[in-house]
Amino acid sequence: MMGRIMAIDYGSKRVGIAMSDPLRIFAKPHSVVPNRGFDSLLSRIKALCRDHDVNLVVIGMPYAIDGSYTPKTTETAAFLKSMQEQLDIEVIECDERYSSAEAETELKRMGKSWQEARQMVDAMAAAMILKNYLERSNEDQ
Helix, strand or coil: CCCEEEEEECCCCEEEEEEECCCCCCEEEEEEEECCCHHHHHHHHHHHHHHCCEEEEEEEECCCCCCCCCHHHHHHHHHHHHHHHHCCCEEEEEECCCHHHHHHHHHHHCCCCHHHHHHHHHHHHHHHHHHHHHHHHHHCC
16 A cells, blocks of 8 residues: 555654655655644644645654653553544554664764754654654565
């Protein structure tokens, strides 16, 4: 199945969004949305899904290094469940244990200042989640 995939790096203050291309080859940072509560986020995510023909949403799940749940994992799992109940498209999770560190490394490699990087790190983390998902799903084919 083709069509864009949206990846979400959920945070209690900011939510990073990334999108694939329609052929699901590339992952690209899209935006950072302030987290002003579930209803506001849901509205924004629904609009992005509609405007970009998204047919799969991947939410990064922040497990502890050993794979166990942390308070952040529990919060994100509740967000995931709510999104699954509210969206008309498939919503799945993807392990995001190292996405923020990968995002910071990638932004440094791109020559971004710490001020620029701070503005972009959540969207870049979402792109890393999506990149990892795309690589794993291509291995499965």
